[in-house]
Amino acid sequence: MARVSVDASLAHLDRPFDYLVPESLDTAVTTGSRVRVRFSGRLVDGIVLERVVSSAHVGTLAPIARSVSPEPVLTAEVARLARAVADRCAGTLADVLRLAIPPRHARVEAQPSPAPVAPPARPDPSGWASYDAGGLLLTALTDGRSPRAAWAALPGPTWPDRIAEVVQATLAGGRGAVVVVPDRRDLDRVDAALTSALGSGAHVRLSADLGPAERYRRWLAVLRGSVRVVVGTRAAAFAPVADLGLVVLWDDGDDVLAEPRAPYCHTRDVLLLRAELAGAAALLGGFSRTAEVAQLVDAGWARPLVAPRSVVRAAAPRVRPTGDDADLARDPGARSARLPTLAWRAAKDALDAGAPVLIQVPRRGYVPALACARCRETARCPACAGPLGQGSGAPAAVPTCRWCGRLAGDWLCPSCDGRALRAAVVGARRTAEELGRAFPGIAVRTSGRDEVLASVPAGPALVVTTPGAEPVAEGGYGAVVLLDAWALLTRADLRAGEETLRRWFAAAALARPAASGGQVVVAADGSLPAVQALLRWDPVWHADRELADRVALGFPPATRVASVSGVPAAVAELIAATELPDGTQALGPVALADGRERCLLRTTRRSGAALAVALAAAQAVRSARKAPDPVRVELDPLVLL
DNA sequence: TAAAATGCATGT
DNA sequence: CATGCATTTTAC
Numbered sequence: 001m002a003r004v005s006v007d008a009s010l011a012h013l014d015r016p017f018d019y020l021v022p023e024s025l026d027t028a029v030t031t032g033s034r035v036r037v038r039f040s041g042r043l044v045d046g047i048v049l050e051r052v053v054s055s056a057h058v059g060t061l062a063p064i065a066r067s068v069s070p071e072p073v074l075t076a077e078v079a080r081l082a083r084a085v086a087d088r089c090a091g092t093l094a095d096v097l098r099l100a101i102p103p104r105h106a107r108v109e110a111q112p113s114p115a116p117v118a119p120p121a122r123p124d125p126s127g128w129a130s131y132d133a134g135g136l137l138l139t140a141l142t143d144g145r146s147p148r149a150a151w152a153a154l155p156g157p158t159w160p161d162r163i164a165e166v167v168q169a170t171l172a173g174g175r176g177a178v179v180v181v182p183d184r185r186d187l188d189r190v191d192a193a194l195t196s197a198l199g200s201g202a203h204v205r206l207s208a209d210l211g212p213a214e215r216y217r218r219w220l221a222v223l224r225g226s227v228r229v230v231v232g233t234r235a236a237a238f239a240p241v242a243d244l245g246l247v248v249l250w251d252d253g254d255d256v257l258a259e260p261r262a263p264y265c266h267t268r269d270v271l272l273l274r275a276e277l278a279g280a281a282a283l284l285g286g287f288s289r290t291a292e293v294a295q296l297v298d299a300g301w302a303r304p305l306v307a308p309r310s311v312v313r314a315a316a317p318r319v320r321p322t323g324d325d326a327d328l329a330r331d332p333g334a335r336s337a338r339l340p341t342l343a344w345r346a347a348k349d350a351l352d353a354g355a356p357v358l359i360q361v362p363r364r365g366y367v368p369a370l371a372c373a374r375c376r377e378t379a380r381c382p383a384c385a386g387p388l389g390q391g392s393g394a395p396a397a398v399p400t401c402r403w404c405g406r407l408a409g410d411w412l413c414p415s416c417d418g419r420a421l422r423a424a425v426v427g428a429r430r431t432a433e434e435l436g437r438a439f440p441g442i443a444v445r446t447s448g449r450d451e452v453l454a455s456v457p458a459g460p461a462l463v464v465t466t467p468g469a470e471p472v473a474e475g476g477y478g479a480v481v482l483l484d485a486w487a488l489l490t491r492a493d494l495r496a497g498e499e500t501l502r503r504w505f506a507a508a509a510l511a512r513p514a515a516s517g518g519q520v521v522v523a524a525d526g527s528l529p530a531v532q533a534l535l536r537w538d539p540v541w542h543a544d545r546e547l548a549d550r551v552a553l554g555f556p557p558a559t560r561v562a563s564v565s566g567v568p569a570a571v572a573e574l575i576a577a578t579e580l581p582d583g584t585q586a587l588g589p590v591a592l593a594d595g596r597e598r599c600l601l602r603t604t605r606r607s608g609a610a611l612a613v614a615l616a617a618a619q620a621v622r623s624a625r626k627a628p629d630p631v632r633v634e635l636d637p638l639v640l641l
Numbered sequence: 642t643a644a645a646a647t648g649c650a651t652g653t
Numbered sequence: 654c655a656t657g658c659a660t661t662t663t664a665c
Contacts, residue, residue, distance in 0.1 A: 004665085017665045040664035041642030057665050626662090 001055055002029055002064060004046040006039050007094050009262065011619035014092040017046075018055035020063040029064060032072030032079070034104065036065045047074050047097060071109055073101050073223065075240045077278055082238070084273045090562065090615040090633045091263020099259065100238035105216040113217075113226040117201045122172045123165035130154060130315075131307050141169035141246060141281060148275065149305035150293045151285035152539050154315045155509035157472050159285065160186075160193035163248055166283055167229055168197050175245025175280075176228035180237050180267055182254035183468075184209070185454055190231050190250070198229070206232030206239060234259060237270040244278045247271040251286040252293060253495075253502045254468075255638055264634040268292060272301075287505035289543035290498060291550050295557040298547060306540060316537040317480065317511035317518030320346075321526035338426065339438060343481045343521040350478025351442055351460040353517055358473070358480045359435065360507045364448045364466045365427035366390050370399055374418035381406055388421070425484070435462050447471050467503035476512035478519070485524035485531075494555060494640050498546050501530040505539060556636045560608030562615055563637040565598040570622075570629035575599060577618040581607035600640070608635070 003016040019037055021029045029035060029048055037046045043065055055061060074082075074097065082096040089096075122142055128134030133149070140147045153159045167177045179194075181187050187205060194203045204218040204227050221227045223240045230239040234257060237247075249257075249271050257267040268284070275282035284293050284302065296302040307315070322340040339347070347357045363369075367390035370379040379388040379399065386403025388411065399408045399421055412419060423430075429446065436444045443461045447453040453471035456463055463471060482504050489500050504522060512518030524531045533542035551558040564571055571589060580586075581603050589597040603611045615633050622631065 001665095006664090008664085010664095013664070019665060037665085038643080040662095041644075043642090055665075059665070061665050624663095 001052045001061065002035070003049045003052050004035060004037055004064070005049050005093050005097065006037060007045040007047075007098075008039070009092050009094050010623045011092060011616060012621070012624040014086070014094065014616070014620070016049050018052065018057050018061055020061045021051070022063050025064055025067045028067035028070045030070050030072050032074035032076075033070050034068035034073060036068060038062050038065050047101075049074075049079060069104065069106075069109060071220075071223075073104075073240075075223070075242075077244065078238055078240050080277055081270070081274050084277060085265050085270055086263060087609070087616070088269060088273065088612060089263035089265045089635050090612040090619065091265070095262045096265070099235060099261065099265075102216050102219050102235075103212055105213045108213050108217045109220065111217075113221040113224040114201065116226050116228070117199070119171050119174065120168050120198055120202065123168040123197065125165075127158065127162055127165055130311050131305055133303065133305055137283075137305065138165065138169045141166060142173045144173040144175065144245065146245070146275070146279055146281040148282040148296075148302040149284070150289065150297045150302045151283055151305040152289060152307070153285050153287050153509075154307050154312065155287065155317070155505075155511070155513075155537070156315060156476070157189075157510070159250070159287075160189040161197070163190055163250065163283075163285070164193040164197035166246060166248065167194060167203070170246040170281070171198070171202070171228060173245060175243045176241035177230070177246040177248065178236060178239055178241055178244065178271070178274075179229070179231040179248040179250070180257075180271060181231070181233065181250045182256045183233065185452065186250060187231060187233060188454065189472075194229065194231060201227075203227060203229035203231060206230055206236040208233065208235065234267050237267050237274065244274070244280045246281045246283065247275050248283045248285070251288075251502075251506075252284055253286065253288060253290045253498060258638045262632075264632075264637070266636070266638075269636075272296075286502075286539075287509045288498075288502040288539040290502075291543055291546040292557045294540070294543035294547040298544075304540065312537055314515065315513050317508060317520045318514040319508065319520040319522065319535045319537070321531050321535065322521060322523045323525055338434070338483075339481075340521070340523055343483075343523065344438070346479040346519040346521045347439070347462070347481060350517070350519065351439065351462075353478055354458075354460055355475070355478025355512070355517070356456055356459065356461045356463055356473045358470060358477045358507060358510060359462060359464045360467060360470065360480070360482045360503070361427065361464060362467060362484050362503075363425050363427045364429070366397075366429045367423045367425065368402065368427045369423075369425040370421045371424035372413040372416060372418045373420035373422040375413060375416040376424075377413060377415050378424060379408075379411060379413070379421055381408060382411070390423070435464065465507070468506070470507050470510055472510055476516070476518060477510050478512060478517055480508050480511045480518075480520045482507060482520070482522040482524075485522060489524070489528065489530065494550075494553075495638075497530045498542070501533055501539070501542055504530070504534050508534065554602060555640060558605070560603050560605055560611060561636055561640065562601040562611055563598055563634040563640075564601060564615070564631060565592060565634075566596055566631040567629045568595075568597050570627065570631050571597055571599055573627065574615075574618050574622060574631045574633075575601070577621050579614045579617070581610040581614065583607065584611060611635075 381401035584603040587600040
């Protein structure tokens with residue numbers, strides 16, 4: 001007999017089903033292998049959770065229809081993790097397994113995986129020596145112990161080397177490691193650092209852009225124990241590394257780490273559960289720190305891993321705010337580029353010293369938002385009320401709706417009858433154009449969604465970037481200018497401060513240390529907490545403050561919140577069917593787009609698991625009843641307001 | 642989508 | 654109140 005998880009994401013079918021194993025399939029149907037089974041008439045995919053000798057099922061068991069392959073693609077460790085993730089997110093095991101196990105590729109599976117490489121020597125500890133407990137961390141890992149650390153990385157481009165060193169220490173201690181980063185550029189950096197520390201063949205990189213055959217080939221090499229180290233994006237968190245000793249997550253505040261498919265789990269939660277269940281070490285690192293990581297430190301789950309203030313000061317650039325009413329530089333070119341005097345001076349100093357300058361602009365495009373020149377009201381499309389923008393600087397450029405694409409050449413302000421438009425927001429492309437005029441003869445390069453630069457050479461140049469696309473500069477930037485801070489800080493989002501600071505630190509960390517002339521100018525008022533944190537280079541202070549705010553407001557991570565969304569009747573029905581833990585508060589509903597609405601259910605951290613279980617049970621009741629309108633349940637959603 | 646369970650009309 | 658056929662429900 002075999003206990004099988006069938007590939008059906010209906011909530012009430014989220015349990016194992018027992019099947020008879022025909023004699024002919026006895027050797028092929030292994031624990032963790034893929035099978036096909038007859039389930040309510042049709043043939044469906046399934047995965048063998050375990051082989052058993054008896055079943056609690058009353059009634060006759062159906063036989064397994066066929067074995068897909070004997071490859072045990074679900075390891076015991078990942079099976080436990082997937083169950084825990086499903087429970088945590090009020091989702092189904094089948095949904096998690098779809099994220100955790102890549103599609104099979106028969107030809108690749110028939111080929112052998114390469115022989116494992118010998119474990120490396122201990123890492124060079126000098127890089128981690130800058131951190132208070134850095135040496136202890138490496139020793140603990142080489143000794144096979146499992147420390148958990150919240151790492152505030154020193155500014156500069158060497159953080160991937162630190163990750164390579166903790167991985168090397170883990171390997172030297174006889175265990176494997178999983179490293180997850182938000183995007184391809186970080187993946188390239190950590191991949192390169194691992195290659196230089198471990199040579200080739202000791203690790204694999206896993207990302208969605210590989211293609212099915214190569215992806216499965218690498219994943220199988222991990223499953224079969226040929227490779228003990230994985231670095232990758234989101235889905236790599238589930239990689240079946242044997243004897244897992246360490247999980248690493250870089251920049252956990254990046255929103256791409258939230259899974260967009262059911263059950264909407266966050267990579268941070270997956271890796272924390274995994275470290276806990278597997279008894280592995282955990283390293284959560286970044287230039288900034290999220291309230292979630294602050295909470296882990298506060299709760300004693302993770303220890304802070306920071307450098308002494310003197311080391312931080314020596315590594316950080318000099319950071320200055322322009323103040324609220326920034327005076328624009330007198331230089332006519334700088335005036336047209338809206339450069340505050342301080343920023344213009346910092347850029348000029350750096351360029352004169354032969355160093356590149358990074359300019360971070362929060363919005364891409366040319367003029368992403370226009371406003372009435374007379375009354376300053378935001379200009380909207382007469383047809384669909386979308387924002388009007390300007391695509392290029394051509395003299396005849398007609399304002400265009402950014403939602404429906406309609407041209408709005410004959411725009412008339414509905415509140416004051418004005419006809420003239422002005423730029424409400426200036427995008428990266430126009431900023432680049434204006435900077436070219438402000439600094440004649442200096443090369444202007446742009447890095448953004450269309451073309452992301454990984455690095456720029458040393459030498460004077462202006463590099464205009466949108467957040468998240470900052471190239472590393474050879475030798476570091478002489479100056480980093482952070483423009484239009486208000487556009488980031490005034491967003492109506494609980495995480496606006498945290499997210500702004502994350503983007504600022506990511507750019508500012510690429511500047512040279514102050515002693516080498518590195519300067520950062522932020523176009524914001526120095527009294528704002530996020531600006532204060534940047535000036536003092538103190539991500540921990542800001543995260544602790546952010547956590548205190550969340551405690552006061554009763555939002556995650558101080559509490560647990562479930563978002564329940566769908567058509568109004570379905571949402572109401574689901575909540576009515578949920579046995580809410582004591583003290584659970586319902587907020588809303590608020591209307592969403594296309595007639596759906598959303599309710600938030602808030603409870604204590606302690607009752608979070610119970611709330612997830614209760615919601616899963618309510619989903620099961622609805623799916624068993626074949627309720628037509630699905631309800632989306634998401635725990636601790638990123639977007640709360 | 643196959644079997645089992647249930648519903649329902651019809652005939653005695 | 655059996656019987657046969659249609660529809661709904663279950664899911665091993």
